[in-house]
Amino acid sequence: MDNERLKLKNQLCFPLYACAKEVVRSYKPYLDEIGLTYTQYIAMMVLWEHETINVKTLGEYLYLDSGTLTPLLKRLESAGFIERNRDLNDERNVIIKLTLKGEALKQPASMIPEKIQKCLPITQNEAEILYKLLYKILDNK
Amino acid sequence: MDNERLKLKNQLCFPLYACAKEVVRSYKPYLDEIGLTYTQYIAMMVLWEHETINVKTLGEYLYLDSGTLTPLLKRLESAGFIERNRDLNDERNVIIKLTLKGEALKQPASMIPEKIQKCLPITQNEAEILYKLLYKILDNK
DNA sequence: ACATATAAAATTGCATACAATGAGATTGTG
DNA sequence: CACAATCTCATTGTATGCAATTTTATATGT
Structure with a gap:
């Protein structure tokens, strides 16, 4: 049994995991000011670049699936930052689109x-x- | 407004966040075999090194607080890997201790x-x- | 045309994360 | 000693993450 390798400090994954959490956490005071969580913030970043996008493509950018994105996008919609509409050409897709309020958030976020x-x-x-x-x-x- | 800096691909935090998630996720098939989640696994790693520890000190190692650890440790207790007991010398502390079953898990985990x-x-x-x-x-x- | 396969979202269930608060124990200070 | 401050853990509430399943829509083969 490789005792040394099993120690927390010898694993690459642990500092990666912990560092990511801490850095994301350091965003909170700034994100609180504009009313977003970190995950909502990175979703908005994709939208500020692309204007419209469907859930699947958004998930490919963010490495997230619909299980995470559907409720998150519903919250962004409730907050008035985005609209969610079925694609009339292919009703399987839900097209996400910035509202004016969502567009306006880009400035303080920048x-x-x-x-x-x-x-x-x-x-x-x-x-x-x-x-x-x-x-x-x-x-x- | 600094459009370029606001793009997802230009932020250090995003690959950190996404990479941590993906690497943690890659542990899942191996951790499933021994019946642990990733967070439970790193908690067990600290215990394999220290035998006994209180919740606060464990949290300092893992960068986690009691809000995360209390329910997690209860699950590890239910699974029979650890014991949770109040410190008789200072009843504020809860001492976490490996069971034989928890000790035995060290080998496959290694x-x-x-x-x-x-x-x-x-x-x-x-x-x-x-x-x-x-x-x-x-x-x- | 129709049965089957595939695709995209949504839903469900479970386990984190973490801020804020609460409860009980201990400590420090007058 | 009294008692306020501090400490440790537990609880509550909100928001992820993700695997697995379901639902609805579209595409495909015969």
């Missing part, structure tokens, strides 16, 4: 990335190295 | 890290770079 970057204790160079390694793993999934 | 490492598309050297950067961020929290 201030957040810089604030977060400032409180990360790594250089721009280190961030790029980290970014590349993470996508190397992610692209493999 | 096979998992190697299996995971093999399916990660990065070199040992890259894993170490990643590890160090993640802890640099984590230690700052």
Whole structure:
């Protein structure tokens, strides 16, 4: 039995898991100001880029499935940020579309990335190295 | 408004968040075999190292609070892997202790890290770079 | 045309996460 | 000693995540 390898500090997955949680958590004060959770925020980011998108494609961008997205999108709809409508050309699809209120949220949201970057204790160079390694793993999934 | 910075692909947090989810998810088939979730698995890892520990200290290792740990530990207790007892010297503390069944789980669990490492598309050297950067961020929290 | 296969969302069930609050025990200080 | 502050754990409420299943719609083969 490999005792050493089984220790928490020797596993890559644990700092990945814990670090992701902590960094996401550090968004909360800023996201509270604009009334979004982190997952809602990244969903809105895709919409600010694409205007309209169906649930499946949104899920491919975010690595999330309809089990997570359907209730999340219903909450964004209740908050007035998006509209959800069946695609008339293919009724299987639900098309997500920004409302004016959702579009307007883009401006205050655009201030957040810089604030977060400032409180990360790594250089721009280190961030790029980290970014590349993470996508190397992610692209493999 | 900084449109470029607001794009999903330009944020460090997103690949961190998505990568952590996907890697944790890749544990599932192996963890299913021994009847643990990922969070239960990392809690057990701390116990395999420490034998006994209170909830607060366990939470400091795992970056989790009692709101997550209390129900999780109750499930591990129901499954027969641990015991939960009040510390007689200080009744505020709950002492977590492995059962024989929990101790026995260490052996099949010890096979998992190697299996995971093999399916990660990065070199040992890259894993170490990643590890160090993640802890640099984590230690700052 | 019609039965079958496939596709997209929604639903269900379970287990986290975490902020906020509550309850009980202990400690520090006047 | 009294008692306020602190500490530890549990509870509550909300929002994910995700596997598995169901529902509805579309595509495909004969």
